[in-house]
Amino acid sequence: EAQVTQNPRYLITVTGKKLTVTCSQNMNHEYMSWYRQDPGLGLRQIYYSMNVEVTDKGDVPEGYKVSRKEKRNFPLILESPSPNQTSLYFCASSLMGQPQHFGDGTRLSIL
Amino acid sequence: RKEVEQDPGPFNVPEGATVAFNCTYSNSASQSFFWYRQDCRKEPKLLMSVYSSGNEDGRFTAQLNRASQYISLLIRDSKLSDSATYLCVVNPGTYKYIFGTGTRLKVLA
Numbered sequence: 138e139a140q141v142t143q144n145p146r147y148l149i150t151v152t153g154k155k156l157t158v159t160c161s162q163n164m165n166h167e168y169m170s171w172y173r174q175d176p177g178l179g180l181r182q183i184y185y186s187m188n189v190e191v192t193d194k195g196d197v198p199e200g201y202k203v204s205r206k207e208k209r210n211f212p213l214i215l216e217s218p219s220p221n222q223t224s225l226y227f228c229a230s231s232l233m234g235q236p237q238h239f240g241d242g243t244r245l246s247i248l
Numbered sequence: 249r250k251e252v253e254q255d256p257g258p259f260n261v262p263e264g265a266t267v268a269f270n271c272t273y274s275n276s277a278s279q280s281f282f283w284y285r286q287d288c289r290k291e292p293k294l295l296m297s298v299y300s301s302g303n304e305d306g307r308f309t310a311q312l313n314r315a316s317q318y319i320s321l322l323i324r325d326s327k328l329s330d331s332a333t334y335l336c337v338v339n340p341g342t343y344k345y346i347f348g349t350g351t352r353l354k355v356l357a
Contacts, residue, residue, distance in 0.1 A: 170345070179349035180292070180335070187343055195344065227291055234339055236282050239291035 139164045143228050143240035150218060151248050158213045158243050160228030166238075168231050169211040170195070171203065173224040180227065186211055187233070218247045249274055252338050254348035262356050265326050269351045271336030272318045280339035281319045283310055285332045286350065292335055295321075326355045 141162045150156055162169065170185040172195075182195030186205040200222055202214040211230075215222060223246050229237035254271045261267045273281075281298035296303065298310040298319050309322040319338075323330055336348035 168343070172347075177349070180347040182344060185343055193343065225289060233343070234280050236294045236297060237337075237345060239293070242289070242291050244289075 139238070141228055141230050141238050141240040143226075143243050145243060146241060147244045149246045149248065152219055153217050156215050156218060156245075158215075158226060158228075158245070160211045160213065160230075160240060161209050162211075162228075162230040162238070163209065164230060164238065165208065166230035166232055167208065168233050168237075169205065170229045170237065171201070171211070171213045172227045172229065173197065173222075174227065175224050183213070183226075218245075220247045223247045251275060251340070251346045252336055252348040254334075254336050254351045256349060256351060258352040258354050260354045260356055261326055263326060263328060265355075266322065266324045267326055267353065268320055268322045269334055269336075269353075270318050270320050271338075271348050271351075272316075273336075273338045273340075273346075274317070275338070275340040276314075276317060277341050278317075278338045279341040281310075281312055282337040282339075283308075283319075283321050284335040284337060286335055287332050295334070323353075326353075328355050328357060331355045 167188045171183040172180045184203040186192045226243045228240040231237040283295040284292040285295045286292045302311040307324045333350040
């Protein structure tokens with residue numbers, strides 16, 4: 138089954154404790170992206186990747202890192218999480234310019 | 249001006265009604281357009297792509313007006329299950345996808 142898989146689905150953690158949200162897709166898509174969704178602000182792009190080892194900042198990259206060592210994986214790293222990063226996060230993948238497929242989302246709470 | 253703008257709603261309509269949403273975009277070079285549906289705090293799911301000539305999928309019709317820089321979504325014979333938030337997405341010919349903040353639709357029995 139074609140899918141984008143994010144883990145974990147839910148995470149409650151504390152300020153400053155490094156965390157990683159994993160994202161994997163099995164559709165051989167070259168394009169992958171991370172979004173955060175906050176009430177009233179819609180989906181905002183954090184980082185995206187056009188292919189292996191090629192990443193770029195989206196609209197709200199501060200406080201986040203990504204890597205794309207393999208085509209299927211695109212982890213989101215929060216080196217020192219803060220409460221303003223509490224949000225609902227989505228990973229997505231697609232062929233370039235085509236509709237994106239989304240993961241189920243990760244609810245992240247930073248206390 | 250936002251790159252992609254939608255009326256947040258909510259649009260409250262009775263079952264069986266026809267409802268239409270518009271979405272305006274600011275970049276005239278935009279290449280690809282999509283409508284997604286999102287149920288409360290779940291992942292967005294593709295409803296339909298929007299083609300230059302307009303396209304239809306069952307009760308749903310999408311249209312693109314490049315001159316006025318907007319896309320529209322028409323839902324005929326609304327069902328209770330159509331209640332959701334509808335997201336407009338624009339790809340401005342770069343590697344980014346720009347999302348509108350969504351329009352909430354409530355279909356009432």
